[in-house]
Each structure stands twice: as structure tokens, then as C-alpha cells.
Amino acid sequence: MHIHPLITDSESLKSLCDRLAQSDFVAVDTEFMRENSYWPELCLIQIGNREEAAAVDPKADGIDLTPLLDLMVDNEDVLKVFHAGGQDIEIVYNLTGKTPHPLFDTQIAAMALGLGEQVGYSNLVESLVGKTLDKGARFTDWARRPLDKRQIDYAIGDVTHLATLFPKMLERLRRTGRGDWLDEEMERLADPSNYENEADLAWKRVRISSRKADVLGRLKALAAWRENEAKAKNLPRGRIMKDETLADVASHPPAGQEGLARVRGLSPAWGGNDIGGRLMAALAAAKPLPADEMPGREERGPGLGKEGALVADLLKLLLKIRAREGNVAARLIAKSEELEMLAAGRREGLSILTGWRFDEFGRDALDLVEGRLAFAVKGGKLMMTRTEHSQ
Template sequence: MSTITTTDDLAAFCMRAAAAPYVTVDTEFLRERTYYSKLCLVQLAIPGDDPSNAVLVDPLADGLDLGPLYELFRDHGTVKVFHAARQDLEIFAIEGDVIPEPLFDTQVAAMVCGFGEQVGYETLARKIARAQIDKSSRFTDWSRRPLLDSQKRYALADVTHLRDIYEHLSAELDRTQRRAWVEEEMAVLRDPATYRTEPADAWKRLKMRNPTPRFVAIAQRLASFRETYAQSNDVPRSRVFKDDALLELASLKPRDPKDLGKARLLLREGRRDPVAAGILQAVEGGLAVPKEDLPSLPQPKSRDQSNAALADLLRVLLKAMSERAGVASKLIATASDLDDIAAGARDGIWSKGWRAKVFGRDALRLCNGEIALACEGNAVRVVPLGETVTDG
């Protein structure tokens, strides 16, 4: 099991990878005690059974520069293959300011090819590569050195079997002419904004129930302070203070350290400077917002109960269309999307691109009374109004 610990060796492998049609990629990282993921290992594999075609890259090795890897990521001649790529891509977007191109995510491709909702790597390895993954090293400290042989075998398996998975799914996409469907899904993963959390937008993560505008103004500033502090000090936002403490503070509106002491949910770390000072400053900023400038949460979409039957019909239609297409239904539309359509929405991700062809157009036709649904044995089919429905 080859482990790369020098920049020259990494450059040599990346040169080989640049001549290959694809390279499979995975990472091991830690994030329990930091805001940003700590990259501990990179796994790479190119086609072929030669043991030298699969390597581990140790980013913790003294003097190792990942520059050659980032150059490979920018090389459009080699497809970069990941499984459930988002967390891996976030690391490279932040540490290397690079998002691999071209990009292929086997989890997304598997959903398009009928393997179900967010199918795991172990399932695909078993079904496609006929391999069993040893999970014993999954929850391990990847920052400790030296790595055990069991850890290395586990890490390499994440990219060696991925070669078979990619080749199978790629061929299936060509056979079904659905490669463009996966490309549509890659747009979000290729967008650098996907991996940035702006402090000013951090409040949108909060679950606030019918708050007052003043409450929202304070919560916005508390969330912005917490995000800025967490990013600057590379600590998890929950280590600054948790969401429930933030919402309690927005309700209490503490003006001084004595008021801060009344917060039941604020842990000891949050009562010390500079966090305590930041909390009081954020509250003061929220209280100072003029009444006419106060924010408010968007009003929830009205979902008339009279549309419940239509929502149920849309669920039947979605299930039928997803099964017919062999695509995971949640990739087409969510339960919330169906409720929105039943309540009058006529635009959404479900109404664009390949989703419109598979489901969206028929969903709108159903809402407009242009089609009906009929059972034929165990199947459901779309019936244009005016067509005679015969017994199945």
C-alpha cells in the first residue's frame, strides 16, 4: 500500500493521472473540534489493476505541498470521480481554492440510475463491484500517525471499488442517455458559493417559530457574530453557543453581564470575553435597528386543506413516474414540493430540465384538470381527459 509523503512523488502520480480518463478521489478528515475540516488523508486511484494505480496521500507529512493535486483537479482532460462529494469538495474549495473539473458524483448518478435515495458507497460496492467493505476503521482518528494497515486498506477501498462503480454507472448513463441529467445536478457542486457560509446569512439556519421583527433583528446579529467568531477561531459554532442558547438570548435581550447571567442555556464558555462582549454588542445592534427597518421572516406558504386530495394524487403520480423512469423520487421532487404544487405553485426545480420531462409537466397537467390517473394491474398510468379508460 503506497503512501505518498513528498511533493515530488505526488507530482509524479498526478502526471500519470492526468493521462488517464478518470481518477477516483476520497478524503479522510476530522471536524469534531474545528470549524473547518482538517484534511488527514487523500485517496486516489486510476484505472488498472496495478497496485501502483491506487495511492494514499498524506497531507500531514512534513513539507508535502498539495499543489500538484490541485493542478490535476484543474485539468479538464481527466474526470474526477467522488461518492457523495460535497464534504470532500468543501475541503478543496477552502484549502486549495479549487473545485475539481470535470466532476462526477456516483451517489447522484446512482439515484438517476435507479439505486434509490442517497445510496451509500458500501451498497454500491456490494451490488456493482461485488465487494464487501470492512467498516471497522470508519470511526477512527485519521490524524494519528503512523496509520495502521487496517486503516490504509479501508481508505484505499474507498477509491479502488469506486472505479468499478463509476464505469458501471457511466455506461448506464450512456445507455439510457441520461448523462445530461447528472450534469444538471453537478451545477450546485461546482458552484463555489455552495461551500461558503457568509456570517450575514448564518441566521437562515435557525428554526424560529413566529418571532417578532425585533427578535429576528437580534437573532440575525447574534448568528452573524457567532459565525464570524467560529470562523476566525476555527471552532465549531456550537462551541461558541448553541442554537437554543442563541434563541433564548434573542428573547431575553441582555444589556449587561448581569442580564447575561439569566440565560439558562448559555454555557460557561459563552459567559466569558470575548464571546460575552460579542453577544452584548450583537443584542445592542439588534435593539438599535429603527422600527421601519426591522426584518421579518417570510410568511409560510398557505397550503389550503382543500388541496389535500390533489397533494395525494401528486404523490401517486410522482411514485408512478419515478418508478417508470427508474429514478429516486426525492431527486425529482420532495414532499414539500408536492404540497406547494397542490397549493398553487407553478414553478420550482421540479418544473425544469429533466425533472419537467419525467414529472413536472404531467404534474401541472394534473393540476389543470387535463389528465387523470388510472390503475392497470399494479401500475398507474396517465390518462388524458376524454380518453376511454378500460378495465385493466
């Protein structure tokens, strides 16, 4: 594989992208910093195929990333391959308003192949490619310039190994017949709604015990205010106000701005400064959360009761058995919340009751809940048996 020098000019980038646009797939990775900012700061983009790979410096003076971004979001003929690509996809979405498509995530594919619940990239490369990765530059300051050779070599190594890894995984998926399993997962990963940070929805990420409409209305207003403050200042949300402080103010709002000086987690200066004034204005404008926006009880988990909880435990045991038998990560098949909903009597809207999940697990799970399947111990081994009720 040919490794290009660090690309810092538009002409070289366009030439590379023109060639990569003829590939059936490209491996993609990014390096970024986000510890001190709201928006992730893109510091390096690595991309390659079977024949060539390069690192691209998005901070280089005058470089035009358009050909690369067009390849990511507008070229439907080239598959984009990531590993645990959620944050990489978020960066592309922030730059273009679109997500890479079509895409393939090797971490998700590894679950379908029974290689682990959330297998790390280095472990996957070592297992399937037989290479040990140098992790020495992993926590480097990618924003600092110039980048040294070790940093660039480390970064490019991620996509060169990914370009070797992907075909091996694809062949395994074809042999096992599980390629179709991943279509739904990849489409979900590519869904732009995953990467939208709408201020009016920010309250849903904040944990709060109250289910009172007035409290949740204040939470919604405060979370939207914080989101907009964080975006405007390009600071992490927690630098503006931590979640627990936000929930506390929504639950126990001060009578006036001076009361902010006594709120744990806020600087006393908020009792009289501009940001404190904007917070109080958001509180004053808050309205009780409308009935159609109130979180349903299912978001808190269904009311299982003692018997239902036991049924949910049996479903979790069944899931472990079926995952082990099928050599697939249990997490890919079902989440605990779905098992609890099934145990509580829900049948609609559960992914385990549709598609391949139903064939692999859902049918037996439904039979267990409805009394057509039971656990038994035969010869010292735990087995599933059909009951007389199922005849």
C-alpha cells in the same frame, strides 16, 4: 492496479499527479476529522485511476499539496469522481477557494439509475462490483500518526473500487440515455456558493418561529458573531452557542450582560467574561432586518389549505408512480416542497417544470393539478387517465 506506498513527500506526489493529469478521470476520497473543530481537519487524501492509486498524507512534514490541488480545481480535462462528495468538495474549497471541476458523484448517479434514494457506498460497490468492503477502520482516528496498514488499505480501497465502479455506472447511464439528466445536478454540486460560510448569511441556518424584523435582526447579528467566534477559535458552532440558545437570546435579549448568567444553555460565567461582552456588543449593534431580507412566506411553505394539501398528496402519489415506472429515485425528480408549491398555484421557478424533469414528471403533474389527468382503478391496478377536460 498498482497501489503505491503512502505518499509523504512532494516529489512523489508531483510525479503521481503528472501521470494522473493524463487520465480521463480520477477517483477521489478524503479522510478527515471535524468533531472538535470548525474547519474539517484533512488527514488523508486518496486518489487513483484505472491503473494506479495512492493515499497521500497531507500532515507529512514539508509536503506540498499544490500539484494535487491544481489537478482538482484547474485541470478541466480530468473528471473528478466522488461518492457523496459534498464534504470532500468542501475541504478542497477551503484549501483553494475553488471546487473540483468537472466532477461526477456516484451517489447522485445511483438515483438516476434507480438504485436507491441515498445508496451507501458499500452497498453500491457490492451491487455493481461484487465486492464486500471492510468497514472496520471507518471510525478510526485519522489524525493520529503513524497510520497503520489496515487504515491505509481501507482508505485506498475506497478509490480503487470507485475507479472500477464509475465506468460501469457511466455505461448504464449511456444505455438508459440518462447521462444528460445529471449535468445540472453535478453543476449544482460544484457551485462554490454551497461551500461559502459567510457570517452574514449564517442566521438562515437557525430555526426560529418569529418573523419580526427586530428579532430577525438580532438573530442575524448573533449568528454572524457566533460564526466569527467559531472560525477564530476553530471550534464547532455549537461549542460556542447552540442554535436553540441563539434563537432564545435573539427573541428575549437580556437587559444587560449579567442577564446572560441566567440564560439556559450558557455558562453563568458569561455574565461577566469577555465572550459574554462580545455577545452583548453584537446585540447592541443589531438593527431590524431590512424588508428586502425578510424571509418570504414560501420559505415556510405555501398556504395550501385542506384542498391544496389533498392535491399535494395526489402529486406525491403520482411521483411515486412515475419514479417506479421510470426506475429512478423519486428524490432526484422532485422534492416535497416543490410539489406543495405546485399544488398552491405556483408555476415559476420550479425545476419540475423544466428540462428532463418536466418530461419525466412535470407535464403529468401540471395536468393533474389543472384537471387534465386523473387517477383510476382498472382491473385492480392504479392507473392515470386523461379527462374529458384534456380533450
